[in-house]
């Protein structure tokens with residue numbers, strides 16, 4: 001069995017795109033399982049709704065190599081910065097940022113993985129998706145989108161690789177995978193799998209708003225080899241006419257429509273847990289999604305292609321449809337209230353892909369040759385405007401009434417168990433709250449006791465201080481008393497000494513007076529004066545000592 005053959009067993013997790021990659025996918029899976037009507041919003045992936053635009057430069061062909069030898073390329077690529085520089089001449093260039101920039105050497109695998117794989121994963125999860133290539137004739141749209149890679153599988157383009165992934169991720173016998181292959185030529189839709197059906201009617205389902213191709217052949221696909229055969233038949237029927245620009249130019253838009261219907265059957269308990277249901281019963285609901293892979297006709301201008309007759313007619317219609325696509329993209333990028341989708345069949349077909357509910361990736365293809373500067377420039381501008389278009393992704397689920405009823409039952413049970421769980425949690429929380437309150441009360445009690453002890457200790461401290469002051473006072477009093485007695489004693493001694501000295505001095509004065517009287521009466525008066533002065537001095541001294 002080939003790697004692309006479908007897996008036999010399906011679980012909800014694999015059904016939601018469990019095979020391929022990325023964390024983003026798990027978010028999408030979760031979404032697809034839990035809420036049928038919910039849109040993939042910016043909350044899940046801030047950039048999810050925007051139309052993703054990548055640019056791919058094809059290698060120069062022989063003609064360009066010989067013709068361009070004297071000119072510099074009109075492009076300079078910086079893939080690591082996702083930047084493309086468009087050079088008008090040596091000194092004038094403009095820079096543009098894209099979601100991806102692929103150089104001439106980028107492989108088909110790399111381009112698929114960056115441009116188409118995220119869309120394919122989305123479609124597997126139940127969303128609609130569109131991958132399309134836009135660019136000047138001969139720049140590699142068909143090569144990128146439709147290469148079958150018969151001789152070399154590394155050359156396989158987006159159509160084949162997308163189907164390989166879808167086949168790997170879906171289950172034969174449970175999911176349904178089918179394709180229609182059409183071309184839009186001269187504003188009529190032709191069935192590439194049944195060439196006599198050349199006017200397929202394009203309508204819109206009034207209920208779902210989905211675009212339908214009434215009467216188009218739908219082929220159920222079982223494996224990749226069968227799909228390659230289908231694609232080959234379609235390619236054989238694709239109308240191609242030669243123009244001056246490209247000997248194998250496609251003059252029509254090729255449209256591959258891939259329908260996926262997935263019947264989500266939950267088989268074991270884990271599956272139900274994955275979808276937020278807690279009962280292991282079998283339930284089913286269908287997810288329908290659609291992938292459009294479009295290889296647009298070349299966007300060259302009529303005057304540049306130099307065509308006439310039938311080919312001029314073709315070019316006019318191609319221009320009409322591509323112009324109306326450009327107008328819709330401009331209107332969407334500018335948030336205009338009216339989007340002119342009814343102007344062409346191409347825009348009616350793509351009404352869901354731009355500004356609708358699908359995930360969309362646009363690859364613009366360009367030539368590096370300076371001689372195609374003006375076409376390259378207008379292609380780059382087209383891509384830049386498309387980058388501004390936002391889509392709102394919506395999951396498309398179908399329910400039969402029984403499965404709806406079961407789902408509601410599961411949801412009710414799930415809600416009841418949630419309420420029970422919450423009640424249990426509430427009781428536990430209340431118990432914990434009570435415990436905390438008890439602890440808090442004990443802590444408060446201890447705090448009060450500690451405060452009381454602190455007050456008592458403060459009181460005791462002040463009593464001790466007062467006592468201390470009293471003791472100090474007593475001690476100072478005692479000291480003062482003993483000091484006073486000492487002073488008094490000393491004074492008495494001094495007084496005694498002074499009175500002794502006074503009486504001695506009085507005696508001496510009397511003796512002196514006598515002696516004076518006897519020997520010199522003239523000096524008697526003076527001696528008497530001296531004696532009196534001396535006595536007065538002693539008395540004063542004695543008084544001072546007494547005061548002290």
Ligand SMILES: Nc1ncnc2c1ncn2[C@@H]1O[C@H](COP(=O)(O)OP(=O)(O)OP(=O)(O)O)[C@@H](O)[C@H]1O
Nearest residue numbers: 058137138139140141142143246248249250297298
């Ligand atoms: N990246 C590439 N690597 C190698 N060869 C390429 C690449 N891109 C394009 N080519 C070659 O360039 C030629 C033109 O490519 P292709 O037919 O895919 O252009 P186109 O854009 O589809 O043109 P048209 O609008 O006419 O359909 C083909 O021979 C193709 O093999």
